[in-house]
Amino acid sequence: MSRPPGRKQENYKISRELFVLTYGALVAQLCKDYEKDEDVNTCLDRMGYGIGVRLIDDFLAHSAVKKCRSYSETADMIAQVAFKMYLGVTPSVRCSSAAGNEFSLILDKNPLVDFVEELPAERASLCYCNLLCGVIRGALEMVHLAAEVTFLQDRLKGDAVTEIGITFLRKAEDRKHKRN
Numbered sequence: 001m002s003r004p005p006g007r008k009q010e011n012y013k014i015s016r017e018l019f020v021l022t023y024g025a026l027v028a029q030l031c032k033d034y035e036k037d038e039d040v041n042t043c044l045d046r047m048g049y050g051i052g053v054r055l056i057d058d059f060l061a062h063s064a065v066k067k068c069r070s071y072s073e074t075a076d077m078i079a080q081v082a083f084k085m086y087l088g089v090t091p092s093v094r095c096s097s098a099a100g101n102e103f104s105l106i107l108d109k110n111p112l113v114d115f116v117e118e119l120p121a122e123r124a125s126l127c128y129c130n131l132l133c134g135v136i137r138g139a140l141e142m143v144h145l146a147a148e149v150t151f152l153q154d155r156l157k158g159d160a161v162t163e164i165g166i167t168f169l170r171k172a173e174d175r176k177h178k179r180n
Contacts, residue, residue: 016088020114027128037125044127048134049141056139059085071168074145075103078136078166087111096165104152107162119156127151132164146170 030040059065063081068074072095079091089109096102112129119126127133133149140147146169153159 016111017114020112023112023131024115027126031123031126037123037127041125041127041130044130045134045137048131048136049138050134051131052135052138052140053142055086055135056142059139071101071103074140074168075105075166079105082139083107091164101168103166105164105166107164110155110162113156113162116156124157127154128156129154129162136164136166140166140168 027040027044030043034040034043059082063085065077065081068077072093075093075095079093083105084090089107089111091105091107094104094106096104110129112132116128119128130151133151137147137149140149148165148167148169150165151163152165153161153163155162
């Protein structure tokens with residue numbers, strides 16, 4: 001169905017509480033569907049990846065950011081612009097390697113766990129917010145940055161902070177096709 005000419009597309013926003021509760025219901029359903037935490041973690045990562053692949057277009061269209069020239073600029077952009085834009089929080093960024101390709105995003109407050117007190121004992125290896133890792137990985141891949149994204153620490157597991165590790169693997173080379 002097409003939109004009548006001259007009518008602007010409306011941007012809909014849902015309340016943060018509704019989003020967090022819906023996410024919790026999603027994770028709960030996945031826990032019912034899969035016996036192993038690793039399968040739930042993989043499913044959340046895969047779902048997040050699909051979201052990240054699509055979300056990068058919205059991010060680039062609405063953030064008016066310039067091209068990042070280094071991994072540290074990219075990590076700062078993720079923390080200061082993307083997290084603020086979509087989750088309403090700004091994690092701190094810490095470089096974790098001398099090579100400058102490993103970073104940690106440290107979340108003092110993780111909005112996805114607002115209504116979660118703790119993980120059940122039988123779900124100790126569940127990475128409740130693994131969707132975020134997939135979103136970051138998918139978005140980075142769409143701007144030609146291969147990365148490994150994992151949770152290093154999680155408050156739901158008793159750690160002092162929530163920490164997401166990003167390791168940039170390589171920059172995709174711009175390939176110019178030659179005519180034979």
